[in-house]
Amino acid sequence: GESVGLHLPTLSVQEGDNSIINCAYSNSASDYFIWYKQESGKGPQFIIDIRSNMDKRQGQRVTVLLNKTVKHLSLQIAATQPGDSAVYFCAEIFYGQNFVFGPGTRLSVLP
């Protein structure tokens, strides 16, 4: 389920299932996008990035999809594991140096 307001949206998935986390961005001049993972009490960690001239990029168990028509970015995590539980947020980068971060989505992996 999801919660709004001062609480982060939350995605709950069963261990072993695939997770899809979504992000809407605002600036059509954004030339680069990054997904970060933030575990409790830690700083954000780089997961995967994608340039604006691409629509898909794959990493280890993760895939990022970019739809520039509707300004939408998604992160897909295959075979979600307990260690994937964290807050995930996207960042759009425009003019090479300006970062805009989304508020994040909390991923909760259920046993």
Add this chain to the structure above:
Amino acid sequence: IAGITQAPTSQILAAGRRMTLRCTQDMRHNAMYWYRQDLGLGLRLIHYSNTAGTTGKGEVPDGYSVSRANTDDFPLTLASAVPSQTSVYFCASSDRVNSGANVLTFGAGSRLTVL
């Protein structure tokens, strides 16, 4: 281990007091940044430095100051702390000149509570 070191990890501070959050990186990155993170708002840029000797204002600079005397250190100072500055502060760095893309590397954060 190469990376960013922030200190203190956590601090409770009385309103009106002066506080400096320390940040040191050993990756020889040219650019450094300070962000604050508040629930539901995402990371917001306070100040940045593209290279040693230069600094710039971000989205929420009021009440904060920075200096960049050398490549490795980028301290953030709250001259007179107020309760609205209660937040988690993250220092970050990037190798903007030499890398093909601008990827930020973050420290572990400093949790500041102003009473």
